[in-house]
Amino acid sequence: MAWLLPVHAETPTVEPRQTWQMLDYMAVDYAAAVQGGRVLSLGEYAEMQEFARAARLQLQTLPASPNQPRLLARADQLVAAVDLRADPTQVAVLARGMADDLLADYPIGAVPASPPEPARVTALYAQQCAACHGPSGRGDGVAGIALDPPPIAFTDAGRAAQRTPLALYQVISQGVPGTGMPSFAALSEADRWALAFYTGGLAYSPRARAEGETLWRERADLRGRIPTLEALTRVREADLLAPFSPAEAHAVVAYLRSRP
CATH class of the missing domain: 1.10.760.10 (Cytochrome c-like domain)
Incomplete structure (x- = not known):
């Protein structure tokens, strides 16, 4: 895997979007490798270990930023968590936190020019x-x-x-x-x-999309949580929880992905 190769001095700088994609992948797919401290798939688990180490190496090649030391420290935590077969929730929180910090320091410039x-x-x-x-x-x-x-x-x-x-x-x-x-x-x-x-x-079902459309039109506070198309590209259901219920978050995401 090209993005998992060790980084040497002569290696070109890795694009932040590659590292971000890897972290996002780990946040979602680690749960398929480990549950309750038990390895479910040796192949998936080995891949997660590789990804954690590759992310750590790639972060070292990025241009210096105020948060880079913090990112590297959290990368060490991520490597350790995967090696210890930590709970998927813990790994997801670490990986997503790193991905969010990475976007803040190294914007990848991916925003739709207009709604699809x-x-x-x-x-x-x-x-x-x-x-x-x-x-x-x-x-x-x-x-x-x-x-x-x-x-x-x-x-x-x-x-x-x-x-x-x-x-x-x-x-x-x-x-x-x-x-x-x-x-x-x-x-x-x-x-x-x-x-x-x-x-x-x-x-998402047609019913969920219809419920989401109603919520979107009636709830100004909900519209305030997703004010731009760029914000919509980064929204997960969990991002809308508190004060919104899981059912409301599900419905709104269903609607907005069908009519961005």
């Missing part, structure tokens, strides 16, 4: 994604049967709740080394953002 066009994206998904991920996003496409690891099921509600449109955009743009997911950088930026919102919304 829902009418176009259905055909785009069928052309570019359905062969592996399946026509409905269940991860059951014919071309994905032999892939290891298998294609992601976008209809997995638990996973959808944890991923942001920004995370999906980065995966679409860069691919995931070591898997069957290639880069779709040849697509326009607008098309990649459209696919990010579309795939991020496949786990």
Whole structure:
């Protein structure tokens, strides 16, 4: 995996977006490797150990910033937590905190120029994604049967709740080394953002979207939590909890991903 290679003195500086994508991936997928201090998959666990160490190495190559020492210290904590088979919640908090700090210090400049066009994206998904991920996003496409690891099921509600449109955009743009997911950088930026919102919304029901639309129109305090399109690209359901209920957060995310 190219992003996991040791970093030597002559290695070009790693782009922050690569490190951010790795941390976001760990926050979501570590739970598939470890539960209750027990390793569920040796392969997945070894990958998580590699990712934690690679993130630490990559952070060292970034230009100096006021928060870089803090990021490196937290990276050491992340490596230790993974080695100790820590609880997935602890690892997710560490990885997401580092990812947020990384964005604050090293903005990756990924924001849609305008809201994606829902009418176009259905055909785009069928052309570019359905062969592996399946026509409905269940991860059951014919071309994905032999892939290891298998294609992601976008209809997995638990996973959808944890991923942001920004995370999906980065995966679409860069691919995931070591898997069957290639880069779709040849697509326009607008098309990649459209696919990010579309795939991020496949786990949500029409009923949830309708409930979310009502909440969005009636709750000014809710609209204040997501004031811009850029803010929407970084929102997970958990980000809307307190004072909003899990059901309200679920519904609003369902609506906004279908009509960004």
